[in-house]
Amino acid sequence: MPGEDSDTVRVRRLDGHLGDAGQMTVGMAGAGESLGLPASSIRNHARVTRGLGYVPESSLSTGLFGRMFRRLDPYIPDDTRIEAIARLMSEPAGAALDGKIPAGYTYLGQFIDHDITFDPTSSLQRWNDPDALVNFRTPRFDLDSVYGRGPADQPYLYEKVPGVEGIHFAIGRAKGDAKAELDLPRDSRGIALIGDPRNDENVILSQLQLTFMLFHNRICDWLTANDAAEYERHRRADEGVFDCAQRLVRWHYQWIVVHDFLKRIVDAVTYKDVLRHEPLIPQGEPVEQVRLRFFSWRHRPFVPVEFAVAAYRFGHSMVRPAYTLNARVGPLPVFTPESVSEPGGELRHLGGFRRLPADWQVDWRRFFDLGDTAHLQHARRIDRYLAPPLLDLPPELAGGSMADLARRNLTRGARLGLPSGQQVALAIGAEPLDYEDLDLPGRGPAPLWYYVLREAELHDGGRTLGTVGSRIVSEVFLGMLSADPFSYLTTSPGWKPVLCGARPGDFTMADLIDFTGFGVSPQPSPAARRGAR
Template sequence: MTESTPPLEPPPSLAVTPNHGPVSSRGLVNAPRSSTETGKFGRLFRTLPPLNLDESQIRAVVALMTDPGDAGGGGGWGGTPSTGDSELPSGYTYLSQFVDHDITFDPTSLLDQANDPDALENFRTPRFDLDCLYGLGPTANPWLYDINDPDKLLIGENADGFATPDLSRNQQGRALIGDPRNDVHVIISQLHLAFARFHNRVVDLVRDDPSLVGSIPATPVGGWGTPATPDSKVTFGQVVTLVRWHYQWIVLTDLLARLVGPDTHAAVLPSDKKGRLKAELELYNVRRKPWMPVEFSAAAYRFGHSLVRDSYLLNSTLSPLPVFSVDGDNNQVADLRGLRRLPQGWHIEWSRFFDGLPESGGNTQHARAFDTKLVPSLHRLPASIDRMNRSLALLNLTRGVALGLPSGEDVAAAVAAQIGLDPGAVQLDTGLAHPAPLWFWLLREAEVKAAGKHLGPIGGRIVAEVLVGLAANDPSSFLKHQPDWKPNLPGTTPGDFTMADVLTTAGG
């Protein structure tokens, strides 16, 4: 198998590379411990003491977190599932990342940051609204839209030597998208492209059948898209809402059920006798505006790092490609890093990442297990991601201590008390001589209590309550506005919609 070598482009600057390394989200370190919940970040458990660990203790935990890999080496894809794999198709690793970027999107400027360094007020609330696709709309962000058909998002066409279609890019290869983090590696950039193409296809479907939007309200943003004509009452805002509601359905029913397991999912998002989804929340409470708990953002939702493989097979013409490689800073076809045009022949065959597609099956790669192990490449990050080549586990654990996160044991006891679990049922042996960092404890819980198939009862409950709570407190979501709504776009199962249906609708 061979790889095409595209013309070289300048490597990403260390100063501007979007990443998940040592840089914290603005306002995160200053998450208040008071009872106010108006800030961008807050705490689920304000009264629990922080876990203080010194550097040697943190490094000792990191030493326990290296995935030894399988016979194929380092958690790469060898063609068949292995003992270190979960049952989760690997595409959901990156759908989880896409969702994380969506709910933490912050378009405010550096001036706003300087004027409000604690990020306590006046920032956009976290919502499943696909801001990463739509930005602030065609009026404020016209470069995201097709000038010849303003209802559609602009799809990129690369010059010879690169693959096409691609994300829309400037002349230096930088993606023109609402959130630059969705171009940090090849998999998430093509996932973003798939959602953009899904939107464009929905525009066509609604033009052919305006009844698809029915009573769906328009997205409340002025000036979006072309105005309604006298022959049609359909607006661009309604199309956006239709796309968003199908995306929200996928997050709440397809993705979330796989991440937390059926029991936790049914407890937090049950259906009533009329089939309406209902949020049952005990941990996540919203008094004024939705907010992001640091226990979620800095610990529970970082489960995805344990799911990452060392390498992936994108399609039938390429050999497996590593996520990171030692020479990837200088060789553009050495690994899957992004922030550049898509190399020729690097298009993704989505049946290799998601189930439910006609070609899915034995070639569908699995995510690594939900456990405390990270593949070797994540323990030595490239210089373009982290200047000091540190371990991602080290960065996560150090950040948790800096944020004053409580121990996993304390959080488990607090959650158990609030949701009525037997405290003894949530105890587990972490293998540590001291209380466990929350992120490590939640991964260990998944490993012990759920056999690495999904998150355990404590980690799953935190993730489920926050994701469901964000939707339940969003006045424009289907869960809040129209809880009896069911997906109506063409899909495999009437009244349902999955990630496979998005990819089928997007085509290509």
């Protein structure tokens, strides 16, 4: 709309005018509702990130969340249609639905989501600031979910290691036993002392958080070994060991986000269209440059609701019904429908917010391709189906209402006034899926989240996202990275990873795990043991 702020978070009513979503009454509750807050006081993925639930009714023109396709009218299915679509999304019993992507990337995707929607504030502050304008920083791939507010503001996350310059993360032990497996550091109640409490939501995710903490510790050791030769080679002006290590951790992580994770999940044509290799000057060496067609902002980048509530929720379809954690534990679901507080229930699922049980240290060879694929588990392919555990959430996640995650996602998309999948396809110049391809009851529009999943299923057998999903995810990821003044893409677009991966000049999640030495053998690496307490 001419004159409309590019960062607007208001929503167009069905008649095409700009107005309050609270006036939409198509079988929906107030747009600010959160579909039942989880009973637990600890945040988790079922809880709405602060500010997201208020996007339709906000009159303010800046914030963490906004809209990518501002000129498209909302599609608001009623409860009956949502229920009918949700019934089509239950994983068929006995179907061969495994894809080609290693299972660990499902949780790496969740880890990345928590990084770009970092929300460290208390629940009280979240209610006082419903528009999410006060305490949020620009969404960046900067690992603030790991580093928190840093050693000056949150010193309890860190510790100094005798004889080693620089600050390490404090590392815990399972059950508090000094000889037990490594775990996140925890207080006496078992609550994880980490930058973002959501990263303790399940055991796989918490062990991934721990791996990144150990990665930082290992880089500190690497920089200061052999008379600090690597530190002198890689540090920048006024960088101490901690700052240098933090930058290298972030840049290697950003490389993984772009060249390992994103490259696996989006269509190759779209990936190459958004991330281009072109010289900055005539006859110069080609460097990475980003070209955005649909994701734009006026003041600072934001997280589009089309991404947060639809396209990026493709990861829910990748969740397996159960996982084998190591040679002794599993297969177990990520969670069960029964309350985790029931006696003995803690050993029947991989849910988090607790100390790591004995013998539960992850074997990453079962989640990422570390060369030995004999026991490698694969994520479900990207399609419209959700595994049974996601359709019957436990009370701690469901908050006492709507335990079916398919219904929750569809309802949230309606409450936030997302456009239909067909509308977005037309907006990007793609041929929309026809009614037969969508396989929905009736001939009405498709909710954007369902459309993205069904499109991926038909595009390449669920190996990657399709055209609409790939475009949204690619532009948001690379747009955020290019807008970050401290990212490798902005600061040094010709930069290559300095750590040795399996392939020179490249660095993957498997390389990061191999560098830490954690989760690839029964015993933690010497560097990890030295950093543990």
